[in-house]
Amino acid sequence: MGKDKPSNFLFDIISSDLKSGKHAGRVLTRFPPEPNGYLHIGHAKAICLNFGLAESFGGKTNLRFDDTNPVTEKTEYVESIRNDISWLGFGWAGEYYTSDYFETLFSYAIQLIEKGLAYVDDSTPEEIASGKGTPTEAGLPSPYRNRGIAENLDLLQRMRKGEYKDGEKVLRAKIDMASPNMHLRDPIVYRIKHASHHRTGDEWCIYPMYDFAHGQSDSIEHITHSICTLEFEIHRPLYDWFIESLEIYPSQQYEFARLNLNYTVMSKRKLLELVEGNHVSGWDDPRMPTISGLRRRGYTPESIRHFCDMVGVARREHVIDIGQLEFAIREDLNIKAQRAMVVMDPIKLVIQNYPDGETESLQSENNPNAENKGGFRDLTFSKELWIERADFMETPSRKFHRLAPGQHVRLKSAFIVRCESFSKNEKGEISEVVCTYFPESKSGSDTSGIKAKGVIHWVSTMQAIPVEIRLYDRLFREEFPLKGTADFKESLNPDSLRIIERALAEPFLSQTRPGDHFQFLRTGYFCTDPDSVDGKPVFNRTVGLRDAWSRQQKQ
RNA sequence: UGUCCCGUAGUGUAACUGGCAACACGUCUGAUUUUGAUUCAGAAGAGUCCAGGUUCGAGCCCUGGCGGGACAACCA
Secondary structure: OOOOOOHHHHHHHHHHHHOOOOOOOOOOOEEEOOOOOOOEHHHHHHHHOOOOOHHHHHOOEEEEEEOOOOOOOHHHHHHHHHHHHHOOOOOOOOEEHHHHHHHHHHHHHHHHHHHEEEEEEOOOOOHHHHHHEOOEEOOOOOOOOOHHHHHHHHOOOOOOHOOOOOOOOOEEEEOOOOOOOOHOOOOEEEEEOOEEEEEOOOOOEEEOOHHHEEEEHHHOOOEEEEEEHHHHHHHHHHHHHHHHHHHOOOEEEEEEOOHHHHHHHHHHHHHHHHHHOOOOOOOOOOOOEEEEHHHOOOHHHHHHHHHHHHHOOOOOOEEEOOHHHHHHHHHHHHHHEEEEEEEEEEEEEEEEOOOOOOEEEEEEEOOOOHHHOOOEEEEEEEEEEEEHHHHOOOOOOOOOOEEEEOEEEEEEEOEEEEEEEEEEEEOOOOEEEEEEEEEEHHHOOOOOOOOOEEOOOOOEOOOOOEEEEEEEEEOOOOOOOOOOOOOHHHHHHHOOOOEEEEEEEEEHHHHHHOOOOOEEEOEEEHHHHHOEOOOEEEEEEEEEOHHHHHHHHOO
């Protein structure tokens, strides 16, 4: 399945580069996260592309932390990023940090000055901003634009030595203040930041800007294809300008459209806002589109990689329906997940013709869709069972295939029962259903000749264990949370988490470990949460089963 | 009144150097089913933003519109 990945424009570019011998038959890509937040599903797409493309051409991929802004970056993020990439199943050739290149980058700056292509500007940030002009009006040259080379060199060294305060001076490339591309209007190359860096500590007080770091870092590593998202497209002329001016290895940048999903947000800044505002429990909250959130939710690496293959790559902006992601995980878990029966909202079912105090052992397949049905496990059957409240109706609609007075139903992997009567509590809720069972209708050896229209799940009251279930729904109730409201947090779905404190489950679930995947029969896929403690497992709903019945009900 | 990018079924992605638009998800039927799941079979749904042009022939090439997006952080 999915053996042939559909072709895409990046694949085509690399193919033809290889054919033309452009990089001497070499393919080296890189994944360049800034360690200022956790990776999300959008990054997964970039990871799959960079690693996947390289892999399909026998090339390699570097991991490079783009750490040029010490005030937002942390080692905690470095670790989570490394962990997430490995978890997705990718291994990187070299692990680098842009900060490893600070000294080289500084020497590049000197070269630029010596070539008359950079100058130190004493203007204030406001002056620089206004001097840039607008997209439709040319900018004005800075009064410091024509400083001599020697003076520039001296000033840059003194910037490095820490003789100036933040913002007092910057180094700018001398390109073209009238360029229609704003990024070419003498972009800032180095700025002063007296801030401690997560790796270089206080060694530096000047830091290179993205544009002066990224392309050169690619070049230093001899990256052949530098793949990034569309918003950097307009930076490409600058990327090329630095490489040409410095006469260094000509890495090439290619852009693709970033992944967007409906009913969620996909920017690190916004995700950080959700974390810091306690709208979620953390970066790995199962409702987050982060890789760690998806992992905790129960998504598998395979499902995420397959999803990334399915959505493809192109240069046009798009929004993928979250249903596509759900399809990917259902498809994977269908063949992998152990089945179990868990009653979420229990009512008691009493079998009037079953002997008091007796039990019998029945067998049920662990996964009917896996090879050899995944083996079998034992279930304990008895006179009193828990069944789902929703599986009984006092006055059923015509198409209701479950329990109702006089109606037959099969208890999964057990017997057919017929509903004889029921009782209600003071509040008028169903409290108990009384049935008779047909001993000769035992699953696998049914000779009763009785046909049951439906099958329901159950668990024996004496053996059942209590478990906590966390039912997750989409984090936002708006398809496009950013549209229409001033604050995207107003679109948060108040019902994105519903906790069932005490569901009743098959006893073998007491043995589960965090990260285990299950399909709770007729309900959905679930994953054991790290919050589980001995005697009280906690399960996150990854995704519900497809449900033609409820869809039909809604219509 | 600027520059650049993009425009193919509801969604997303294909269509080798032009040869009567394909795949996936979704939707709808029907069959099977001890999960109203899965599986299987089938159907509907675009004539490729619009208008011209080149060509025997254009989603692919050209021109002009229209529509969407990006660009003025000492962020990446």
